[in-house]
Amino acid sequence: MIIENASNSENAVLVLGSTGKTGGRVAALLSARGVPVQAGSRSAAIPFDxxxxxxxxxxxxxxxxxxxxxxxxxxxxxxxxDIKAFSAAARAAGVRKIVLLSGRGEPEALECEAIVRDSGLTWTIVRCAWFAQNFSEGAFTEFIQAGELALPTGDTPEPFVHADDIAEVAVAALLDDRHAGEIYELTGPRALSFADAVAEIAAAAGREIAFIPLTRTDFVAALTSYGVPTDEVSLLDYMFATVLDGRNSHVTDGVRRALGREARDFAEYAREVADSGVWAVAPVA
Known part of the structure; x- marks a missing residue:
């Protein structure tokens, strides 16, 4: 059970983004091990914003x-x-360790990593790119349900990483000082294009799901027409046009280095989610 107010508990862990894809999993794993968790979100009993x-x-x-x-x-x-100010605040509060979820292939993320490394705190970096769960717990979900996903990705392969692997590595780093000073770059065991990933999802779900390649211009225009805020459009355009340019296509051994086992495969993820019914045909409004 996640403790929403663990500030007076010994060895409490503040999990920022505790309602997100990785934070929720980190909080659940820590709680299952009896570690007091301070939920870090705007809706928590002690809010964090x-x-x-x-x-x-x-x-x-x-x-x-x-x-x-x-x-x-x-x-x-x-x-x-923000990362510099937060790191300073954490040190002033007596925090001993930070495990940072960083972005693979993002120059800006490397700047933030350097800030954490220079913070005077014990640190571990968990560096990732595209999560497999983006297809089932994010903006792509409703399009998969509707039977068509259109994105400006081309044929660039991506070794989608399972959010459970990210959480397990993060928890290991939070609880075991043997991971101090390590940078774990996490990927799945093979790289797939987005079209290949959608094809595997369709096979697992037992239904037709199409992948439609878009140009960058058409993608931005579509987002804008849907009323997506300008800053969000800019971020998504950056992620697809810049980060997804092949720089992250190679597979890494980060999961094996951290946990002593191989990373979960995308096919395993697709089967699990398909069995849960998340990708069933969306009801007609």
Whole structure:
């Protein structure tokens, strides 16, 4: 059970983004091991908000370690300043360790990593790119349900990483100082194009699901026509046009280095989600 107010508990861990894809999993794994968890979100009993630094001190009180995931992404303007200020606040509060969720192939994320490494705290970097769960717990889900996903990805392969692997590596780093000073770059065991990933999802779900390649211009125009805020459009355009350019296509051994086992395969992920019914045909409105 996640403890929403663990600030007076020994060895409490503040999990930022505790309602997100990785933070929720990290919090659940820690709680299952009996580790007191301070939930870090705007809706928590002790709220934490990246845009309101006045919320940080209370969330950090009595905390030994922090799982630091930044919203919406370390690539956005202002992220380095926030990470620097937060690291200083964590050290002043007596925090001993930070495990940072970083972005693979993002120059801005490397700047934030350097800030954490120079913070004077014990640190571990968990560096990732595209999550497999983006297809089932994010914006892609409704399109998969509708039977068509259109993105500006081309044929660039991506070794999608399972969010469970990310969480397990993060928890290992939070609880075991043998991971101190390590940079774990995490991927799945093979690289797939987005079209290949959708094909595997369709096979697992037992239904037709099409992947439609878009141009970058058409993608931005579509997002804008749907009323997506300009800053979100810019971030998505950056992620597809810049980060997904092949720089992250190679597979790494980060999961094996951290956990002593191989990373979960995308096919395993697709079967699990298909069995859960998440990708069933969406009801007609």
């Amino acid at each position: 990246w845009t309101d630094r006045g919320t940080w001190a209370a969330a950090l009180a009595g905390v030994d370690a922090v799982y630091l995931s930044y919203q919406p992404d370390l690539a956005v303007p202002g992220a380095p300043a």
